[in-house]
Amino acid sequence: MARPRKFEEDRAVEAAMRAFWEAGYEATSTQDLCAATGLGRSSIYNTFASKRDLFRKALRRYMDERNAVLAELMDGDLPAKEKVRTVLWWAVEPEPDDPIGCLVVNSTIELAPRDPEIAELLRRDNDLRLRLMRSAIEAGRARGEIGADKDPSSLARFVVATVSGLRVMGRGGADRAALESVARTALDAF
Numbered sequence: 001m002a003r004p005r006k007f008e009e010d011r012a013v014e015a016a017m018r019a020f021w022e023a024g025y026e027a028t029s030t031q032d033l034c035a036a037t038g039l040g041r042s043s044i045y046n047t048f049a050s051k052r053d054l055f056r057k058a059l060r061r062y063m064d065e066r067n068a069v070l071a072e073l074m075d076g077d078l079p080a081k082e083k084v085r086t087v088l089w090w091a092v093e094p095e096p097d098d099p100i101g102c103l104v105v106n107s108t109i110e111l112a113p114r115d116p117e118i119a120e121l122l123r124r125d126n127d128l129r130l131r132l133m134r135s136a137i138e139a140g141r142a143r144g145e146i147g148a149d150k151d152p153s154s155l156a157r158f159v160v161a162t163v164s165g166l167r168v169m170g171r172g173g174a175d176r177a178a179l180e181s182v183a184r185t186a187l188d189a190f
Contacts (some may be wrong), residue, residue, distance in 0.1 A: 009047055012037040017058035022114040024110050025055055043102070051140035056121070063105045063125045074132045080140020081190045086161055088183040092176065099169035105164045120124075132158050146190055155189065162186045 011180045019028050030051060033043055050052040054137040073083055094100070104125060112119040123147075134156035166179055 008039070011056045012039055012044070012047060013054070013061050013095060017062050017103065018025065018052050018099060020055055020058050021062065021101070021103040021106070024106055026110065056118070057105060059103060059118070059121065063121075066104075067125070067128055070129060070132055074136040077086065080136050080143075080145045081187065083136050083140075084133075084190060085165060085183075085187055087159060088186055090164070091163045092179040092183050094170070102164070102167040105167045106171070109166075109168075129160055133159055150190070159186065 009081065015036040015038070016033055019032055022028075028051075030041055030044065033054065034037075037044065039047070042175040044054065048057070057127055062088070065141075073086055073144065076083070078086070093138075102123060107118060108122050112122050131155075134152045136151075137155050138148060141148065141152060143152060146152075162182065166182055169179060169182070
């Protein structure tokens with residue numbers, strides 16, 4: 001009995017997401033996608049209109065998964081500084097089975113300068129992460145956890161930029177001690 005197409009598509013998008021995350025869009029060939037997904041070339045093109053279509057779906061999947069976890073953390077009961085620390089440590093100590101770096105950061109560097117559609121998708125994702133972070137910081141400030149002189153929007157942009165920088169550092173081979181030192185310095189801003 002054949003597997004339902006939706007299952008195949010979800011599994012293929014997940015596998016493609018990891019392949020793009022590991023190597024980037026340009027460096028991931030159709031053959032790489034076939035190997036990652038277990039699908040033949042014709043199945044990939046019958047299921048997805050193009051490599052770019054598969055990439056868009058993979059990028060959206062990555063953003064949706066990561067933003068759901070971020071939203072859950074930011075909506076939780078931890079103090080604001082502990083929420084920020086958690087986010088920073090996600091970059092210092094990523095999941096062991098995940099590729100190094102961040103698919104969003106990698107795609108921003110690789111594709112945003114020349115692909116307006118992907119750039120817009122990435123901009124909206126960044127805006128969402130900034131809103132989630134700013135809201136948590138504003139709540140922390142209202143509870144007296146963060147000084148009244150601290151600007152929540154500036155702090156949110158700083159945290160998002162620091163996490164992106166940590167992801168780039170990690171992809172570039174920085175060791176844990178270097179990543180931790182940056183994260184600790186960022187926490188001092190609070």
